[in-house]
Amino acid sequence: MKFDLVLTGVGGEGVLTTGVIVTKAAHEQGHYVRGVQLHGLAQRGGTIPTYVRFGDKEEIYSPSPMKADADLIMSFEPIEAVRATEYARKDKTDFVLNTYPYMPIYGNLENVPYPSMKEIKERIKPFAKSIEVFESDVISKEKFGDIVYGNLLLVGAAISSGKLPLKEDIMRKSIKELAPREIKKNVKAFNLGLEIGKE
């Protein structure tokens, strides 16, 4: 068994930390894990994909998955999901998206409007087996006063909607161990995500 997950978003959004938590959970579930976390210049407002690969050791060597071969793409920022299409293909890849946009200043400077969610979905469609959209940051802001809990909320939704094969209780343990702060709120956000994903 091999599962290739691409987490993507914008530097400073907490994608890296979410990746660390998911990685630990996959490990605790007994999988061999491999992956990539980029640091440095790439983090400053740029796109930062994090790759998490888990499964049987014999099938996984490369730290990054092969292009057009990911099982799941989770995007914490809508247009970054479009940029991740290079890792996706129609008969294999599920997409789980957050709706909260992070408008790059170059959009302002070059007068390029931010595409609507409908357009984003249209662009992804030729690469997607399925697309699930959750307003995780909006809900996070409403319920917990800050969008930062949206990341784990989205992970919860991805698990309960059957897209991410990780176990709830192991994820919760991993959050408790690794969330840098506000552990209770992060666990609550994750639980709420589980509820929302079921619907």
Next chain:
Amino acid sequence: MISMRLLEKKGKKVPLLGNEAIARGAIEAGVGLVASYPGTPSSEVPMTLSRLSDKFDYYFEYSSNEKVAFETAAGAAWSGVRSIVPMKHFGLNVAADSVSPVAYAGVRAGMVIMVADDPKGWSSAQSEQDTRFYGEMFRIPIIEPANPQEALEFTKKAFELSEEFEIPFILRTTTKISHSIETVELGGMKDINNKGKFGEEPERYDNVGPGLQKQHRRINKKIKAIEEEYGEKLNKIEHSEDIENEEIGIITSGVSYEYVKEAMSKLNIDVPVAKLVLTYPISRKFIDKFIKDKEEVLVVEELQPFIEKEVERVAKETNPDLKIHGKDMLPREGEYNLEVIIPAMEKLFDKDVGIDFEEHDKKAKEAMKDLPPRKPVFCPGCPHRSTFYALKEIYGENIVHGGDVGCYALGKFEPYKMQDFLISMGASLGLTHGIKKVSDQDAVITVGDSTFFHGGMPGLANLKYNDGESPLVVVFDNRWTAMTGHQPHPGTGETGMGKKVTPLKIEDIAEAMGAEVEVANSFSQKELKEKIKELKKKKGLRVLVSKGECRLVTKRRKKKEEVPLVKFKVDQDKCTKCGICTMKFACPAIKEERKKKGDEPKYVIDPEICLGCSVCSQVCPENAIKPRKQGE
């Protein structure tokens, strides 16, 4: 907290970053001293060891640059204490002056120079330097892991061999080893020895006249001995019993090995693989053993054909008919990955993975067309944005902007375009000095605080000494080595072990070097502009220190103290949609909301992104940006 995984016991399996694995390896090896200047992609090695320094008995420091760090580590190794000095590829250039003579002298305890190369320039730009060539130049052995598990083991191995042969070892990684994760099985820990004594074997350090010749002969002998004794032991040939293809083999090392193995599994082929761990000196016997009955080999290595050239040399003597592939099929530039290697292997072995990567890439590019572009930008609330803004207001656009290495290098991008070049730490001073000597153009030198301590001070002394018409030097002082993850430096006020110390003040140093100095608050446009104007009128060496803490650090501290940041908002009645806040100031927290292209935008500040630096409210000509009330 993430570091807790590193404290687990022997035999425990934990997911670790390559750099964390190296840190753990150093601890398992009983390292007694760690000295480093942070540089991505190696930064997490010192960061991890800094965080764990209160749990173990080793000494840790962030040195002022890599040369000083290297010397500190060598001093310990000379005195019988194991040491490691992690750095990025360019760090080795800085340390280089001392590396060769220290290698000649040798070491008494294990010393590991951990060097992270950065193919593709993911983390550092500047160049795709290939550290392996330093091995030959310095006569220093190099070993290379392929993954985090090996990173841990080879760190320990490097210490052992360094001690056995009394020579420093380079442990070389690349970005995709340092920043990759793997389930790693931990080993047991050796007792840490952090006390030694210098002065034994004085002849070891004698490199004057005949002493130097003796040293040179000694190091050449060591390299030969390492090649003979470990060339075959460290490297590995994989050749399964029922192998289908014996005529074509693959020679590889580092992370490329991982790609080759997965490509083999994806293409469903079984071929002999030679994996080099000791990439300097390369064992000729090992290469010969692998190539002697082959018709073709493919050498898979990122960057320069370092191994390939050695294979060519050996083949010339022992198998001149061998067809050697490498850089004829694979690029010298950039990083490798499965999509780079698979097409080459498809061709060589006449197989098909079932995906046309070129076609797929075209399709994905089409989907990405006309998306708002995302390039690296100054973070919201960044003090550097404010300093650049004021500088541009006073100096205009048509001057030479001496650029340097640090977060302020992002001033290179739109709309600022105020970093004309990015060469090396502290290079802004010398380069701009040289330009000014032969050109009448007006110029400003920009340099960061950590960079000032690292490599800027000699340049400043030279400006005073040789340049009566020195351009204005602006020091962007945000108190931390921010780009690499907020490490402390001599001006921060604390050490890498968390001890409070008296910070060195850049303004005092500049003044002592004879500069006319002004200090301004980076978050006050008024103060910045006044001081820049004042200094612009004057002649001679002038330094402006623009001080404003990195807002990310401030944000974290305020969060801890539970003090909310005051965010800002746009008063829509006052806003005339002039676009200064987005087009000229360009903070990512300020958005132009449009329904469709060409629509008149509405300007809004996203309170989730705003870090309350207040500078946008200062640059707004209509006074339309105001603090947001709590809960608003």
